[in-house]
Amino acid sequence: QSKRWAYHSLIADSALGAQAPLDNDAPPLASWVTEFQGHLFLCRERANPHYLRWSTRFAPEAFPAANFLEIGTPDDPLQCAIPIAGVLGAFSRQTKYRVVGNATSGFVAQEALSRRGTPAPGAVIACEYGLLFPHRDGIFRTNLISLDEEVSADIAPLFYGEAVNDLDPINWSAALTFTAAYRQGRYYFAYASGQNTTPDKIAVLSRTTGKWYFFDHAARSLYLEEGDTEDLTAGFTDGFVYVLEDGTSDADANIALSVQTKDYFGPAPDLRKLFLWARLDADTESAAVNVDLYVDGTLKRTASVTTDRGRALIPFPQGSMGYTWRVGVRYTGTARVRIFGVSAIM
Numbered sequence: 094q095s096k097r098w099a100y101h102s103l104i105a106d107s108a109l110g111a112q113a114p115l116d117n118d119a120p121p122l123a124s125w126v127t128e129f130q131g132h133l134f135l136c137r138e139r140a141n142p143h144y145l146r147w148s149t150r151f152a153p154e155a156f157p158a159a160n161f162l163e164i165g166t167p168d169d170p171l172q173c174a175i176p177i178a179g180v181l182g183a184f185s186r187q188t189k190y191r192v193v194g195n196a197t198s199g200f201v202a203q204e205a206l207s208r209r210g211t212p213a214p215g216a217v218i219a220c221e222y223g224l225l226f227p228h229r230d231g232i233f234r235t236n237l238i239s240l241d242e243e244v245s246a247d248i249a250p251l252f253y254g255e256a257v258n259d260l261d262p263i264n265w266s267a268a269l270t271f272t273a274a275y276r277q278g279r280y281y282f283a284y285a286s287g288q289n290t291t292p293d294k295i296a297v298l299s300r301t302t303g304k305w306y307f308f309d310h311a312a313r314s315l316y317l318e319e320g321d322t323e324d325l326t327a328g329f330t331d332g333f334v335y336v337l338e339d340g341t342s343d344a345d346a347n348i349a350l351s352v353q354t355k356d357y358f359g360p361a362p363d364l365r366k367l368f369l370w371a372r373l374d375a376d377t378e379s380a381a382v383n384v385d386l387y388v389d390g391t392l393k394r395t396a397s398v399t400t401d402r403g404r405a406l407i408p409f410p411q412g413s414m415g416y417t418w419r420v421g422v423r424y425t426g427t428a429r430v431r432i433f434g435v436s437a438i439m
Contacts, residue, residue, distance in 0.1 A: 123138040129192075135147070143167050186211070187208070217273070229252060231246070232244050275317065283310070292312055371408075375403075381397050388414070
């Protein structure tokens with residue numbers, strides 16, 4: 094026969110002493126959480142969208158009612174909070190703040206020098222170069238102290254509703270679905286283009302070349318598994334997670350390459366010019382590549398070129414008049430095609 098015991102105390106909570114804090118409130122309803130100095134920081138709170146709250150240190154379940162910063166106004170709600178280099182960056186739609194201090198002295202929010210926030214909190218990430226974040230006028234790098242540095246000047250029209258090299262502009266109405274990751278000197282930015290409401294493109298910025306590369310991957314989320322593997326993974330709309338980068342070779346499988354230069358105006362932007370030749374400085378390792386010649390955005394000719402670190406001259410069709418020229422290179426195979434430069438003779 095089992096026995097059950099029950100104990101009921103009439104002692105008030107206030108009489109239990111210092112070992113039982115009275116301010117261990119439950120966390121509020123919020124959709125963003127990050128860890129900083131042993132605290133959990135919350136933002137995107139439903140009731141107070143401009144509040145930044147934090148938990149008791151090393152007690153992630155306890156959120157004292159007094160642990161909050163009122164940053165800005167409800168008209169400019171906080172979007173995300175990202176820690177970096179001993180400070181916490183808090184982004185709103187219009188601006189950003191650096192949060193400094195500690196649990197003993199208290200936390201203080203200071204507005205950053207550049208008044209530029211983000212509409213895409215999922216694409217704000219920290220890396221060794223600082224915080225990288227998208228804004229409606231480009232991708233920027235910040236350390237929350239000095240002026241923002243733009244890293245997307247080469248693809249600026251995409252941010253202003255213009256198509257570039259057959260790429261549709263960014264659909265800012267889907268900004269909350271954008272995501273980003275950083276791996277080994279490359280920034281990966283998944284965004285929705287054209288009329289798409291979820292990401293359909295991944296733009297990759299290489300810190301080595303300073304150039305952007307685009308891939309038709311409909312990634313809804315990006316995540317870097319740090320450690321020995323350094324796998325860059327992506328979640329897709331089919332419900333599966335795929336490895337995009339794992340540091341291994343392609344096992345001699347064919348790789349599709351498609352690159353284009355920007356539109357060049359030459360020395361006289363307002364003058365129509367006669368384009369005679371395109372010069373391609375490349376090493377195709379004896380493989381044939383397709384070279385597309387454009388004038389004012391219209392394809393004029395496609396030529397097959399094979400060169401071993403040589404400067405191939407490709408004639409434009411007769412009567413190729415226009416203001417701008419552009420060159421594209423396409424290749425599918427296993428050769429390591431290298432392009433060192435292009436130019437046009439007018």
